[in-house]
Amino acid sequence: MTYMATFYELVAAGLLRPVKVKISRPGDFEDRSIFGTAEFYSWLHGPVRSSKPFYRQDVKPAFQAHDLLVRFISGKTFDDSRLFKRMIPMSDDVWEFSTPDLRIFGWFQEKNRFIAVKGDFFEALKSDRSLYESHRMECIAHRDALDLDEPKYLRDGNYRDVISD
Amino acid sequence: MSSAIEVYDDVFELEPKDEAVAEFVGDLGRALQALFIESRKMDKTTQQALATKLGISRSRMNRCLSGYANLTASSIAELGWAMGYRPTIVFHPINALVEHGAVRITALVTSADNPHLEATKVLQLGAKGGSDNVFVVTQLTENRPLINATTAQGWKRVNEWQIA
Numbered sequence: 001m002t003y004m005a006t007f008y009e010l011v012a013a014g015l016l017r018p019v020k021v022k023i024s025r026p027g028d029f030e031d032r033s034i035f036g037t038a039e040f041y042s043w044l045h046g047p048v049r050s051s052k053p054f055y056r057q058d059v060k061p062a063f064q065a066h067d068l069l070v071r072f073i074s075g076k077t078f079d080d081s082r083l084f085k086r087m088i089p090m091s092d093d094v095w096e097f098s099t100p101d102l103r104i105f106g107w108f109q110e111k112n113r114f115i116a117v118k119g120d121f122f123e124a125l126k127s128d129r130s131l132y133e134s135h136r137m138e139c140i141a142h143r144d145a146l147d148l149d150e151p152k153y154l155r156d157g158n159y160r161d162v163i164s165d
Numbered sequence: 166m167s168s169a170i171e172v173y174d175d176v177f178e179l180e181p182k183d184e185a186v187a188e189f190v191g192d193l194g195r196a197l198q199a200l201f202i203e204s205r206k207m208d209k210t211t212q213q214a215l216a217t218k219l220g221i222s223r224s225r226m227n228r229c230l231s232g233y234a235n236l237t238a239s240s241i242a243e244l245g246w247a248m249g250y251r252p253t254i255v256f257h258p259i260n261a262l263v264e265h266g267a268v269r270i271t272a273l274v275t276s277a278d279n280p281h282l283e284a285t286k287v288l289q290l291g292a293k294g295g296s297d298n299v300f301v302v303t304q305l306t307e308n309r310p311l312i313n314a315t316t317a318q319g320w321k322r323v324n325e326w327q328i329a
Contacts, residue, residue: 020176024184044177058233059190066179067191067233083205084198084232100231 004149007109015146017041019116021069031075032112032163037142040104043119053101054123061121064099072097072114077165087163090132093155094139095162105135107143108154108162115153117142194232197244201230204248215247 010016019034019041036044044065051061058064068086072078078087088096090105095114097104103125106116117139125131143153154162179187204210216226228234229244236244245252 022176022178022184025188045175053233055228055231057228057235058231059187059235062179063183063187063190064233066177066184066187069177070188071191081198081202083202084230086232100233 005147006149007113010146010148011035014038016115019044019069021066021073023070023074025070025074028074030073032073032114034069034072034114034116035109036106036116037118040106040116040119047121048102048119051101051121054121055100058100061099061101064101068097068099068102068104072163075112075165078163079159079165087159089158090136092136092140093153093157094136103135105139107139108157109148109152110154111161112163114162115143190233190235193236193241194230194234197241198230198232200245200248200250208249210248215244218247219243 005013007016011018015037016035017038019036023030048065049062053060053064071086079085086098088098090096094105094107097106097114097116101122103120103122104116105118105120106114109115118135120131120135146152178184201210201212201215212226212230213223216223219226229236229240241252
C-alpha cells in the first residue's frame with residue numbers, strides 16, 4: 001500500500017509555506033488561506049518588495065500584493081465584475097490572480113485554500129506571452145508531483161466553487 | 166526539516182504607513198470601478214466616452230480605473246463628475262476600539278455542544294462578563310481585539326464583534 005501525505009504534512013515538511021498578512025481592519029478575520037511554493041515565497045518577499053510599478057501612476061507592486069492578499073485572506077469578494085477581474089480561470093484548473101503589475105498562478109487544493117506556485121510581473125508577461133503557458137504548465141507539474149491524498153485539488157470549478165464570499 | 170515552519174511562517178508586511186496607503190488606494194480603486202460599472206449599466210457609459218468628456222486618452226482613463234492608481238484629489242473629483250457623482254471622504258480613527266474602551270460582543274462560537282451559540286454583551290477591555298457564557302477581551306492590538314468565550318467544550322475564539 002502506498003502512503004500519501006496529508007496537506008498539513010506537506011506544510012510541516014516545508015514543501016508548502018503559509019502566506020500570511022496582518023488583517024487589521026475591524027471585523028475582518030482570516031477566512032481563506034494561501035500557501036506558496038518556495039519559489040513563490042522568494043518572489044513575493046524579494047522582487048515584489050523592491051520593484052517599481054510599470055505605470056508610474058500606480059502604487060508600488062508591494063502595495064498591490066498586500067491589498068490583494070488581505071482581500072483574499074479576509075474573505076472579501078474578488079468577483080466584482082467581468083470588467084475588472086482579479087481572479088481568472090485558466091485551463092486544467094489553474095487560476096491566475098491579477099493586479100496591474102502582478103500575476104500569481106496556482107490552483108485550489110480545496111475551497112478557499114489557494115496554492116500559489118508561480119508569480120511574475122505584468123511587464124515580463126507582456127513582452128513574452130508564452131510565459132502564461134509555461135507558468136500554467138509549471139502549476140500542473142507542481143500539482144502532479146505533490147504526494148497528496150485525493151482529492152488533490154478542485155476540478156472543473158468556477159468562481160463560486162473555489163471560493164466563498 | 167523540523168525548523169521549517171518557523172523559518173517560513175513570516176508575514177508579508179508593509180510599514181504601517183504604507184499599509185494604510187495600500188488599503189486606501191485599493192478601496193478607492195474598487196469604489197471607482199464599482200461606480201463605472203454602475204454608470205455603464207445605467208447610461209451605457211464607456212471608458213472612451215468618459216475619456217472624451219474629460220479630455221484625456223482612452224488609455225489614461227483605463228489606467229485611472231486600474232484599481233491601484235495613485236490618483237490626485239482633482240482626478241478623483243473629475244472622474245466622479247464625469248460619471249455624475251460627487252465624492253465625499255470620511256476619516257475613521259484607526260484605534261477606534263481603544264478610544265471607545267468597550268466592545269459590544271456578538272459572539273458566534275461554533276462548538277459541538279452548541280454550534281450557533283449567540284450572545285451580546287458590552288464589556289470593558291480586559292473585563293469578563295456574562296452568566297451562561299463568559300467572554301473576555303484578552304488582548305487589543307491596534308483596532309482588533311482578541312476575544313474568547315467559554316463553552317462546555319472550553320475556550321473558543323469569538324469570530325464576530327462590533328464596536329460598542
